[in-house]
Amino acid sequence: MCSGGFAKCLGISLLPLAVVCVLCNILLFFPGGKVVDSEHITKEVWYFGGILGSGVLMIFPALVFLGLKNNDCCGCCGNESCGRRFAMLSSILFAAVGLVGAGYSVIVSAVAINQGPQCLAEVNNTKIWTYPFNDGDYLTNSTIWSKCIEPAGVVSWHLSLFSVLLVMGLIQLVLCAVQVINGLLGALCGDCCGCCGGNDGAV
Structure with missing residues (x-):
């Protein structure tokens, strides 16, 4: 498969x-x-790990990868594959942006999962909004989830959504890392495998 076509799949x-x-x-x-x-x-929700990191910053690499397959640069210096090579090389920069965004989301999600949610809990016979869990202790002991009085079901809500963000961020990290390698191969081979064999004008 051409590196441009593979990038489109990514x-x-x-x-x-x-x-x-x-x-x-x-x-x-x-x-x-x-x-x-x-x-x-x-507070980790306000860091916008999913909206900014794995969301907005991931849109740009995704759109660039989608466009690589249809790149029809006329080339430069008489070499028709030159434009494609440059496009594949530039895709590495956008993949790096994706790596930064996904990495940010993964870190925020991991910290949020370890800390647990903010909720209304009883501390010293007084109900206050606080973070009642310490160092992820609630992850292996669901019986202490009852510390959170309100909102109802906040622990499972918090854990489920941040876990999804964590997993999605890790997948995005892998896909962007793959594109870095794919981009390097595309820059060296001129987008398509056949270009390595001397047919630089192949699509």
């Missing part, structure tokens, strides 16, 4: 992942599916 895969991440981040603004005051929303 772009097609990245787009739905980006959409899922944006939706997950938006849902996190409604802990437990409830509307709460902004100061009661877990």
Whole structure:
């Protein structure tokens, strides 16, 4: 398969992942599916890991990868594959942007999962909004989820959505890393495997 065609497949895969991440981040603004005051929303949600990192920053690489297959640059210096080589090389820069965005989302998600959600809990016989869990202790002990009084179901909501963001971010990291390698091969071979054999004008 031509490296441009392979990049298009990666772009097609990245787009739905980006959409899922944006939706997950938006849902996190409604802990437990409830509307709460902004100061009661877990602070990692405001870092926009899904919206900015795995969402907006992932759209640009995805669109670039999608366009590589249809790149019809007329070439330069009499070499028809020159434009394609440059396009594949430039795709590496956009893949790097994707790596940064996905990496940011993964880090934010991991921190949020370890910390747990902000919720209304009883501390010293007083109900306050706080982070009742420590160092991910709730991950292996679901019995302490009852520490969160409100919103109902906030722990599973928080854990599920940030877990999805974490997994999606890791997948995006892998896909962008693959494109870095694919882009290097495309730049060296002139987009298509046949170009390596001396037929630089092949599509």
